[in-house]
Every structure is written in structure tokens, then in C-alpha cells.
Amino acid sequence: MSIFIDDSTRLVVQGITGRDGSFHTHQMVAYGTNVVAGVTPGKGGQSFEAEGGKRIPIFNTVEEAVRKEGANASVIYVPPAFAAGAIVEAADAGVAFIAAITEGIPVQDMTRTYAFVKDAGVRLLGPNCPGLISPGKAKVGIIPGQITMPGPVGVVSRSGTLTYEAVFQLTRAGIGQTTCVGIGGDPIIGTNFIDVLSAFGDDPETEAIVMIGEIGGTDEQEAAAWVRENLDIPVVGFIAGQTAPPGRRMGHAGAIISGSAGTAEEKMKVFEANGIAVARRPADIRSPIAEGLGG
Numbered sequence: 001m002s003i004f005i006d007d008s009t010r011l012v013v014q015g016i017t018g019r020d021g022s023f024h025t026h027q028m029v030a031y032g033t034n035v036v037a038g039v040t041p042g043k044g045g046q047s048f049e050a051e052g053g054k055r056i057p058i059f060n061t062v063e064e065a066v067r068k069e070g071a072n073a074s075v076i077y078v079p080p081a082f083a084a085g086a087i088v089e090a091a092d093a094g095v096a097f098i099a100a101i102t103e104g105i106p107v108q109d110m111t112r113t114y115a116f117v118k119d120a121g122v123r124l125l126g127p128n129c130p131g132l133i134s135p136g137k138a139k140v141g142i143i144p145g146q147i148t149m150p151g152p153v154g155v156v157s158r159s160g161t162l163t164y165e166a167v168f169q170l171t172r173a174g175i176g177q178t179t180c181v182g183i184g185g186d187p188i189i190g191t192n193f194i195d196v197l198s199a200f201g202d203d204p205e206t207e208a209i210v211m212i213g214e215i216g217g218t219d220e221q222e223a224a225a226w227v228r229e230n231l232d233i234p235v236v237g238f239i240a241g242q243t244a245p246p247g248r249r250m251g252h253a254g255a256i257i258s259g260s261a262g263t264a265e266e267k268m269k270v271f272e273a274n275g276i277a278v279a280r281r282p283a284d285i286r287s288p289i290a291e292g293l294g295g
Contacts, residue, residue: 001206002134002179003154003199004097004123005073009138012037012062012071012095014078014086016048020101021077024142026051031145033138037065062093073097075131075140083127084109091122099140100127100190110188117190124190130160130182143167143180151176153289154200156193157212158185158219159240165282166210166238173286175293178206185214193223201231208234208292210285211276213267215241220267224274234292237271238279239264
């Protein structure tokens with residue numbers, strides 16, 4: 001199985017005619033994702049020609065895409081100033097799953113948007129995330145499909161680039177994935193580690209999990225405690241930023257060490273205390289995962 005998306009996903013791309021939206025629409029269609037519509041205000045009635053000559057209708061609103069094409073998921077490639085509004089529009093239209101790829105959405109905008117999405121009962125992934133991929137079924141976002149393969153391992157990560165590295169290391173070792181999820185590293189995100197870990201725990205085909213965290217905050221520690229109490233499958237963890245100096249932002253807005261709780265060393269200690277095997281390098285993920293799978 002997979003979590004959040006699968007081969008029944010009917011995707012609408014918000015911002016389909018922009019540079020990033022058009023490029024990644026080609027990639028998603030080529031992978032096999034069922035992209036049924038695009039949205040660009042003012043360009044309704046036009047169409048987008050994707051891989052293989054597929055013509056995707058463009059609408060002015062997400063509501064039209066849902067009503068006319070049955071879209072049940074959205075991916076957002078909209079500039080930061082308008083991205084929060086795009087998330088609200090998709091949630092208001094009844095889309096069940098939204099992946100917001102956009103980076104740089106103001107925190108104040110996301111504070112209001114987060115509350116709206118939660119009240120609507122919609123699953124939001126991101127913002128500032130690479131999206132997710134269920135190998136062999138669908139990909140929503142920017143994770144390269146060629147580095148994945150179907151299999152029994154779930155991957156969840158705060159870091160986009162390290163998501164790719166971890167997945168590549170698994171695939172290189174012949175270990176496939178059920179779903180690879182990048183949750184994003186902004187201060188306010190719609191889906192956190194525990195949300196994804198819980199979904200993997202409910203998936204009978206996910207037999208082990210890789211969790212990739214970063215310096216800053218306490219999300220990883222909270223997730224580790226949750227793993228100890230709620231999961232009975234092996235989890236391998238990696239923390240990025242092991243050499244980061246205190247007080248300096250490293251990449252994501254949330255990746256700032258403020259006190260000992262936010263350091264990589266502290267997070268790794270908490271992982272080990274809660275039964276999570278710790279990898280010091282991305283390449284080290286392979287061995288404990290293989291052991292956990294009985295290989």
C-alpha cells in the first residue's frame with residue numbers, strides 16, 4: 001500500500017503554467033501520476049500539453065477542477081505572496097490532500113492558513129517541502145522518480161535533499177519504499193513527523209521506517225517518544241546538521257539551534273533512548289534497515 005496518494009489520486013496543479021509548475025507537471029505525468037487539471041487564474045479554457053501528448057484542461061479556480069474533473073488532490077507551485085491563498089482555495093473547494101511546494105510563505109500567512117485547513121479536515125503537506133512519492137503509483141511534487149523503487153520501507157524527512165539521498169541509498173541497496181514523504185522545514189507546516197509515522201503504522205505493507213530530522217526545535221524528540229509508545233516496526237533515524245554552530249540558521253527556517261534541545265547530538269541521544277537506531281551518515285541507513293527487515 002501507500003499513504004496519502006496512490007494510483008487513484010486525481011491531481012490538480014495550481015500554477016501549472018508557471019516555470020516550476022509546468023516543468024514538474026511534465027515530470028509527474030511522465031511518472032504516471034493522473035494529473036487531471038491545472039489552475040491558473042485568467043487562463044481558464046486553455047490546455048496544457050504534457051508528456052505523451054496528454055492535454056490537461058486549465059481552469060480559473062480549483063472549484064471548477066474539482067467539479068468538472070473530480071480532482072481530489074492538489075499540488076501548489078504558486079509564488080509565496082499568493083500561495084497561502086491557493087492553499088485556502090484548494091481546501092475550500094473540497095480537495096482532500098494538498099502538497100504545498102512553495103518556499104518563503106510568510107509565517108503570519110501560514111498561521112491563518114493552518115487553522116483554516118485543520119478546520120476543513122484537509123491534509124496539508126508542507127509548505128516548503130518536496131512533496132511525496134509512492135513508487136510505481138504516483139508522485140506529487142518534485143522528488144525524482146528514478147531514485148525510487150517499490151518496497152516495504154516508509155521514509156519521512158524534514159529535508160528535501162536528504163530525502164533524495166536516503167531514498168537513493170535504499171534503492172541502491174535493493175530496498176524499496178512504500179511512500180517517501182518530505183514534510184518541510186518551515187516553522188508552521190501542515191503535517192508533522194507523528195502524522196506520517198502514524199500513517200505508516202497503519203499501513204500493513206510498511207515494515208520499517210526511515211526518519212530524517214534536522215537541528216532546531218523538538219519535533220524529532222516528540223516523534224521518538226511517540227515511536228516508543230505506538231510503533232512495533234523498526235525505525236532508523238538520521239539528524240542533519242551535526243556540525244552546525246549554535247544560533248546560526250542552516251537551510252530551513254526551523255533549523256536553528258536554540259539551547260541544547262535543538263542540537264543534533266541531543267536529538268540522536270533521544271532517538272537511541274527510545275529504541276530508534278541512529279545513522280551518523282545517510283549511507284549508514286542501509287545496514288540497520290536491512291537488519292530490521294530481517295535481511
